[in-house]
Amino acid sequence: MPRACLLGTGFAVPDRVVTNHDLSGVMDTTDEWIRARTGIEQRHWVREGETGVQLAVCAANRALDMARVSARQLDAIVYATSTPDHFAPGNGVYLQRDLGIDPIPALDVRAQCSGFVYALSVADAWIRTGQYQRILVVGAEVQSTGMDVTTRGRNTAVIFADGAGAVVLGPTEDADRGILAFDLHSDGAFADKLWVDVPGSMYHPRIGPEQLAAGRQYLDMDGREVFRHAIARMPESVRTVLEKVGARPDEIALLLAHQANLRISEMVQRKLELRDDQIYNNIQRYGNTTAATIPIALDECVRGGRVRGGDLIVLTAFGSGFMWGSAALKW
Numbered sequence: 001m002p003r004a005c006l007l008g009t010g011f012a013v014p015d016r017v018v019t020n021h022d023l024s025g026v027m028d029t030t031d032e033w034i035r036a037r038t039g040i041e042q043r044h045w046v047r048e049g050e051t052g053v054q055l056a057v058c059a060a061n062r063a064l065d066m067a068r069v070s071a072r073q074l075d076a077i078v079y080a081t082s083t084p085d086h087f088a089p090g091n092g093v094y095l096q097r098d099l100g101i102d103p104i105p106a107l108d109v110r111a112q113c114s115g116f117v118y119a120l121s122v123a124d125a126w127i128r129t130g131q132y133q134r135i136l137v138v139g140a141e142v143q144s145t146g147m148d149v150t151t152r153g154r155n156t157a158v159i160f161a162d163g164a165g166a167v168v169l170g171p172t173e174d175a176d177r178g179i180l181a182f183d184l185h186s187d188g189a190f191a192d193k194l195w196v197d198v199p200g201s202m203y204h205p206r207i208g209p210e211q212l213a214a215g216r217q218y219l220d221m222d223g224r225e226v227f228r229h230a231i232a233r234m235p236e237s238v239r240t241v242l243e244k245v246g247a248r249p250d251e252i253a254l255l256l257a258h259q260a261n262l263r264i265s266e267m268v269q270r271k272l273e274l275r276d277d278q279i280y281n282n283i284q285r286y287g288n289t290t291a292a293t294i295p296i297a298l299d300e301c302v303r304g305g306r307v308r309g310g311d312l313i314v315l316t317a318f319g320s321g322f323m324w325g326s327a328a329l330k331w
């Protein structure tokens with residue numbers, strides 16, 4: 001059975017930079033509070049008219065260039081997002097359309113912050129079974145249009161942001177390369193700890209004036225619960241995926257943890273007793289871009305020379321659902 005390996009990476013964020021100072025002008029918050037609690041210094045938010053799919057096209061083209069694969073050679077698209085341009089259809093079909101390619105399958109994965117890891121596992125399974133050869137996997141989000149950018153929404157508005165990351169996967173027979181293992185979980189008991197309530201098909205109509213007035217269309221988060229679970233689940237999952245591949249934490253060349261919050265990433269690092277050279281954080285510049293954080297960080301590491309052939313890379317994520325998981329791969 002072939003393994004899936006990463007052939008190229010790319011990312012894109014909107015040009016518009018929103019600093020902590022910008023936010024303190026529109027809500028009761030401060031640069032000091034945001035840096036101390038989250039590590040974030042700035043983030044990128046779309047301008048009106050700019051879409052998640054546009055960011056995904058840009059990220060995908062960069063990944064395709066690096067992979068030396070033309071969009072027409074793709075066999076499938078797996079697109080992780082919790083913030084599609086529309087309620088239906090999913091964003092994958094718009095990406096297929098805007099890349100101008102044949103009517104290949106395009107599947108949306110809804111696993112929020114863990115979306116990229118889940119999407120990667122779908123593409124990996126398709127490649128291993130020989131169903132498809134070259135697959136574009138995207139994690140992309142536009143969170144800014146779904147947040148309450150007033151004091152009422154300050155616990156989420158300062159954290160979440162927009163961006164897209166992409167990888168191109170292909171088969172390899174090389175035993176020293178490729179995706180080695182996954183560890184995936186979900187626990188719906190915590191579904192309302194980080195969620196967007198409306199619009200929802202359980203409501204008649206799906207969204208109404210009272211719900212809008214109550215702000216139920218905005219991302220709602222119980223920050224303390226998310227924090228508590230994130231710092232337990234990510235290290236646990238990393239250990240599990242390492243056991244599957246017979247490796248120890250000190251053998252990881254690079255851990256890319258979902259960029260939820262710098263304090264969470266630091267706790268994950270501490271719990272796994274990882275050295276600074278084994279981890280990479282960029283939340284300071286991009287905020288939490290949900291399904292996009294891992295592929296954005298991966299592309300920065302690849303282009304920045306942080307990964308070499310044969311390196312053991314571990315990806316780990318935790319978020320809304322709760323859903324969490326990890327992937328282990330050899331570069």
Ligand SMILES: CC(C)(COP(=O)(O)OP(=O)(O)OC[C@H]1O[C@@H](n2cnc3c(N)ncnc32)[C@H](O)[C@@H]1OP(=O)(O)O)[C@@H](O)C(=O)NCCC(=O)NCCS
Pocket residue numbers: 028029030033034037038113154155156158159221222223224226227260261264288318319320
């Ligand atoms: C959101 C988070 C930073 C809040 O920090 P915290 O120490 O838990 O703070 P609390 O929620 O208890 O709130 C403490 C106070 O700060 C206030 N506060 C919240 N957001 C604020 C902001 N942006 N600026 C200033 N004050 C803020 C709260 O209103 C509260 O005020 P009160 O004590 O007067 O009620 C923290 O819970 C966290 O990091 N959670 C994980 C979030 C995350 O990573 N989400 C992504 C998951 S994928």
